[in-house]
Amino acid sequence: MSDARSPANHGPEPLDQPLKHGLARLANGISPASVAMAYADWLAHLAVSPARHAELAGSAWRKALTWSHYATHNWRGECARCIEPLPQDKRFTPHEWQELPFAAALSQAFLLHDRWWNEAATGVRGVSRHHEELVAFTLRQFVDMWSPSNFVATNPQVLKETVATGGANLANGWRNWSRDALAVLAGGPPRGVEVFRPGAAVAVTPGKVVFRNHLIELLQYEPATGEVQAEPVLIVPSWIMKYYILDLTPADSLVRYLVARGHTVFMVSWRNPGSEDRGLGMEDYLQLGPLAALQAVRELCPGARIHAAGYCLGGTLLAIAAAVLGRREDAALQTVTLLAAQVDFHEPGELGLFIDESQVAFLEDLMAERGYLDGRQMAGAFQLINSKDLVWSKLVHEYLMGAQTPVTALGAWNADATRLPARMHSEYLRRLYLRNELAEDRYPAAGHWVQLSDMAAPLFVVGTERDHVSPWRSVYKIHGLAHVPVSFLLTSGGHNVGIVNAPSGPRAHPQASYRFETHERGQAPADPDAWLARAPSFAGSWWPCWHEWLVRHSTGKVAARTVTGIVENGHPTPAPGTYVYQD
Template sequence: MAAPLNGTYTPHPDPLDQPLKTALVRLASGISPASVAMAQVDWLTHLAVLPSKQSALAMSAWRKSFSWLQYAASCGWKPDASHCIDPPPDDKRFSHAAWQLPPYNALAQGFLLAQQWWGEATTDVRGVSRHHEELAAFIVRQWLDMLSPSNSPVLNPQVLGETVRKGGFNFVDGFANWWRDALAVAADGRPRHVEEFRPGKAVALTPGKVVHRNALVELIQYAPSTPKVGKEPVLIVPSWIMKYYILDLTPDDSLVKYLVDQGHTVFIVSWRNPGAADRELGLDDYLECGVLDAVAAVQRLCPGTQVHAAGYCLGGTLLAMGAAVLGARKDHALRTVTLIAGQVDFQEPGELGLFMDESQVAFLEDLMAEWGYLDGRRMAGAFQLINSKDLVWSKLLHEYLMGAHTPMTALRAWNADATRLPARMHGEYLRRLYMDNQLADGEYRFRGQPVSLRAIRVPLFVLATERDHVSPWPSVFKVLRLAHAPARFVLTSGGHNVGVVNPPSGPAAHEKASYRWADHPVDEVAADPLAWFATARQERGSWWTCWHEWLHRHDSGSVPARAVRDVRFGGKVVPAPGTHVFQE
């Protein structure tokens, strides 16, 4: 689709700048060097003129050194000596029993104390802007994570033990693993064994058919598995950063299959993977094709009924915009709205906000101007930096130093199935939502008309996850104060993906899964998310059951199961998972 649906994309950097920008992008994984340098200079210059902060840091360093020396002196003859410092709850690098023995316990304690000191050094420096302070602290954490003794083959007792056990062949296996990955990166290839999880063969197996198609999406309807279904169908709008089938992985962990088996008629949007010719597609085009047209199509296929609409991640953001547009039009197409880990207020976007300033966005716009899109693998690099302990350095330890093989799973294969983002859409998303926060401030316009979240007046189900690096739950929580609707807010254990893909039973169920929830009347919600957390009701198990019960309560009755119609495209009926999901 070469022709734009909505206007013209504006940024056109000088061609003279492109070779240097492209080289920098490849070298810096899409991170603007200017943005990083400005943050470092802001922090260092202000720290240099604060003798009080310097003296406090010197005193802290002396106390930590003395404490560590005492610990190091005692742990040699008393291995169970009290620690100087405990690691953060999410830091598992030193949890192995071997790290509790001397001298490795002293190494771990020294590193954790140094990490704490650097945290003090990069925060509360008067005069440093908040964004630069967060970015400077993040950069220091990246260096510390790289220099951790857990990453050293001669300082990590787990690696040393494995070396003795295998006679050094763990390094041979580790080099083979590294060489395999290096070749894949050099060839711009995909990880090994992802081909075993091809959609329609091993994942995305729930039976259904494509029943509608427009310029950007295919709409899939799933075959019923119960004799009766809820009157209102469920329409799911996933994020367009990755393929839709994270919500329909294997039969054991498919949210789509679960909903179908509970008696819901389920539709899902499958986004087309755009290319260079689609550079002019904008955010309004995604809203028009991915939400408004999809809702209209579902109503045509299920006449005389409203729709339970659900959006995941960016799809949730887009759905909130669509619900506001429909609310302003007095269009009663929606019965309820569910936002799954989807932000609408980007004032506190979490660590992704570290990469959102004018320098960084301009850097990305220049990159996208050359190719017409942002490759999803560039964005994956930013996600890996945010959670580098788990996504980068744990892999170095497990595969390159220990010589182990991490088995490919359905979720890991899906994570490697990246998509592209059109230049105009992504630039508008970053500027209008992340940087200017237009949606929360009521300044966003769709086709020239203002979009106000106060126009959302249908019941809301809002899900957030406790350890979400993409959509922090206190940020997701803010929609309750922006919309004018009764709401149920649910906070589930886990992260952005694992917390969502959380079946209530079967081999894929998480034994320790739990969630907190509370219902809120219109405009009655705790001002502080932490106050909500302290009073919310806690349950064991999966949030899926909570959502199904909520949807069922908002159904207006049941009807005989709806057969999926045969809709032909190019003379053929297209079975699920459709065709867009196979686009490279």
């Protein structure tokens, strides 16, 4: 069951490397050929569609007339806005954009222009869905560059601040830009992240390293109660970033929350691989990751079954492990929780825009030199997906208004990037994203084809409403693949903030809410929107709901377990361990 197209068997040609690596650096890891093919597909079909030309010309004429009428009457306050921004677009929300007629007219012209380009990019007969989505996405990025909010002369907020401060905001903005540019050129971390060092300000829940192999350290946290649930909780985070997003500051630590409520908690901390690990594949991550951690927890908690939870890619790998154990009729797992984790990649959302055969081959060429993909290159793709919040809003706030955005614990974690071994990343993209092998029972693991229907433990599955990485409708597809009861929860927020959602304290989200419903096998609606329409809504964080679900699926309490860590240099190694510090 070897992959004939893996880097080991079908790697990049050495003669091609200098050119392709140079292109990859210039294009920030995005394949120019992939983008060119999408535009060629779109333009070729658009060129032979005169009816579509007429539709677009008519739309442009109508929008121009609508704007002209608005601009003429807007000066006297006699005309309502001709177009509303999308709900997530907050660029023109401040009152200054409505108070100054020229600013209002500019913002309306831009939104009409943006809408027209979206119409032009979509609905062209004959264009493949992937190419259409890629063209629409890249055109949107280009149009967003020219938003009037991005320029001093056309942003009324910036003009007002410039007058009020005598231009000090622009001087401060120049200083902010220079600081960030120097950090990027030097390859250093962003400003302020040094405050949130693991073990000092984040990842401070007391515990010890109780197991280590080449890929993971297993942390066990000290109990906070005299009695604990009989079944321990093992958390498998994604290895794309460091584990401590689930153990941030004490105010927003999921680990601390569980420990305080009587759970024995174990956490996997992944090693940050280097060039020497280029040959590690998905099978290595399965065997040395969740399967090794589960075995270690069983030895440390004899006779206890385990509540296993996986976040993002860690959840995908945990689902594979659960299916492998189910096939063996191994009763290690009491329950399985998947947090923002996909198992069906047919509709992976906007992240899928960057994944096709050309893009994967381009990344393989990029990884060939050093044997890994730098996490900062992946961060670039995530920034493009959410560019309004991560790029353009920063430009306005810090470089034009001259303000400084305080660094948060979550922001510091987001800058603590990790590396991905070349073979693993190639297999992950090809087998899961390109071929969707896991959902189609064609994914090879532990010597067999994985079937998700082999999972034997009840599932608790969390999706987040604004997830760009694991869209909740894609996460929902677990209902059609698993043959066990599924408790599905949809929470407000995005891929990170939706999961790190403390129920109380200074970091609690006052507008947080979630929907939750449990279905036996085959009883959930096939359409996720049908589920959304009927699932009851609850205010607050989803953490208490999960805690209560874990308790319902537990068998009672036992005396709190003593944590005995690995002894090195005469002392146990405390959490957060050593792997978390690897640069």
